[in-house]
Amino acid sequence: MTDGAGRTVALVGATGDLGGRMLAALARRRVAVRVLIRAGTPPVDRDVLRARGATPLPVDFDDVAALARALSGTECVISVLNGLAPTLLDLQGRVLDAAVVAGVPRFIPSDFSLDFTRTRPGDNRNMDLRRTFMTRVDAAPIQTTSILNGAFADLLTGEAPIVLRKIRRILYWGDADQVFDFTSKDDVADYTADAALDRAAPRFLRIAGDEVSPRGLAALMTRLDHREWKPLRAGGIGRLSALIGTVRALSPRSDAPFPAWQGMQYLRDMSSGRGKLSPLDNDRYGKTDWTRADAVLAAIV
Numbered sequence: 001m002t003d004g005a006g007r008t009v010a011l012v013g014a015t016g017d018l019g020g021r022m023l024a025a026l027a028r029r030r031v032a033v034r035v036l037i038r039a040g041t042p043p044v045d046r047d048v049l050r051a052r053g054a055t056p057l058p059v060d061f062d063d064v065a066a067l068a069r070a071l072s073g074t075e076c077v078i079s080v081l082n083g084l085a086p087t088l089l090d091l092q093g094r095v096l097d098a099a100v101v102a103g104v105p106r107f108i109p110s111d112f113s114l115d116f117t118r119t120r121p122g123d124n125r126n127m128d129l130r131r132t133f134m135t136r137v138d139a140a141p142i143q144t145t146s147i148l149n150g151a152f153a154d155l156l157t158g159e160a161p162i163v164l165r166k167i168r169r170i171l172y173w174g175d176a177d178q179v180f181d182f183t184s185k186d187d188v189a190d191y192t193a194d195a196a197l198d199r200a201a202p203r204f205l206r207i208a209g210d211e212v213s214p215r216g217l218a219a220l221m222t223r224l225d226h227r228e229w230k231p232l233r234a235g236g237i238g239r240l241s242a243l244i245g246t247v248r249a250l251s252p253r254s255d256a257p258f259p260a261w262q263g264m265q266y267l268r269d270m271s272s273g274r275g276k277l278s279p280l281d282n283d284r285y286g287k288t289d290w291t292r293a294d295a296v297l298a299a300i301v
Contacts, residue, residue, distance in 0.1 A: 001190075002197045002285065004031035009196050010071050012036045012095055013080035013110065014054065015045065021189035022080055027053035029193055036061075036070055036095075061091055067098030076106040076196045083257050088129045093136060100142055108196060109137055111146040112188055114181070114266065114275030115206065124265040126257070127275075145201040149188045150181025150208050150277055151270065153296045156217075160263070163217070165300065169232035170221065172214035173240040174271040176231040179216075181208035181270075181277045184291035194285040206277040209290040220294045224301045240268050 009026060013019040014035040026033045035054040037046070038061060049056040057070045071077060077099045081087050092110060099107050109130075116127035117134075137144050156163055162171045172178075187209045195201050212220070214231045221229040234240070248261040269275035282290065 002194045004029035008032040010034045010074040010077045019080035025189040025193035068101040071102040078108045079110040081110045106143045148206045149183035153182035153184040168229045170214045170218045174237045176215040183209040205281045210293040
């Protein structure tokens with residue numbers, strides 16, 4: 001773990017789940033963290049951020065000049081914003097512009113995902129948003145590092161509908177031996193904090209706390225549950241694509257970043273292998289305590 005004493009990082013999106021973990025990871029490294037928050041944030045929420053070791057800075061996110069003043073003197077901006085185009089492109093774009101105006105050397109965008117550089121345009125809305133922002137950030141005069149971590153391992157406990165507890169099956173599409181990348185949110189935050197302090201960090205860093213296939217997940221659950229689990233094939237990638245189209249057409253329009261069909265798009269990119277991370281950069285900062293899939297799954301047995 002890098003010692004960040006005497007160094008200052010700006011964090012945008014610290015009030016969210018991953019952002020809160022990111023703040024904790026930076027605080028453990030004794031980094032001075034400026035958290036940019038909306039001007040109307042209640043005082044009690046600001047006090048919570050101070051208690052967690054941050055300096056909250058209320059700011060108008062529509063005002064690039066005000067953002068630049070808040071970012072001035074920091075060495076890296078970490079964005080953990082979550083949402084659709086108004087957030088990931090427009091708001092995050094203003095933060096990027098402000099970082100450039102303020103002369104901040106480095107920027108970490110809110111990419112935390114599968115390898116969107118290798119997925120197909122049009123297949124996954126959230127990957128497309130990241131690909132669009134990549135074009136913008138790569139044209140800006142700032143050193144940028146994206147952290148790609150596959151799927152959040154935390155989703156295995158329920159939000160990802162592949163671990164079917166009632167029938168002891170692992171649902172999959174395509175090939176039961178296609179390996180998936182899983183990284184816990186805490187591990188993503190921990191690694192990103194080190195990357196924020198790494199002045200020589202490359203454009204992309206790819207990490208996976210564990211790599212495991214549907215067949216491997218069934219074997220893990222069998223060992224943990226002491227009862228037999230089996231992979232259950234729902235169909236090929238083509239059938240999954242058809243189902244995504246149907247669900248999306250029948251779903252009401254929503255600004256939610258993760259409707260059911262969006263999760264299915266992630267699963268398609270994982271099941272096809274197009275979102276697979278390679279090579280991995282797990283060893284760059286000496287981290288060895290990666291959370292494995294069996295540790296996550298043990299919580300639901």
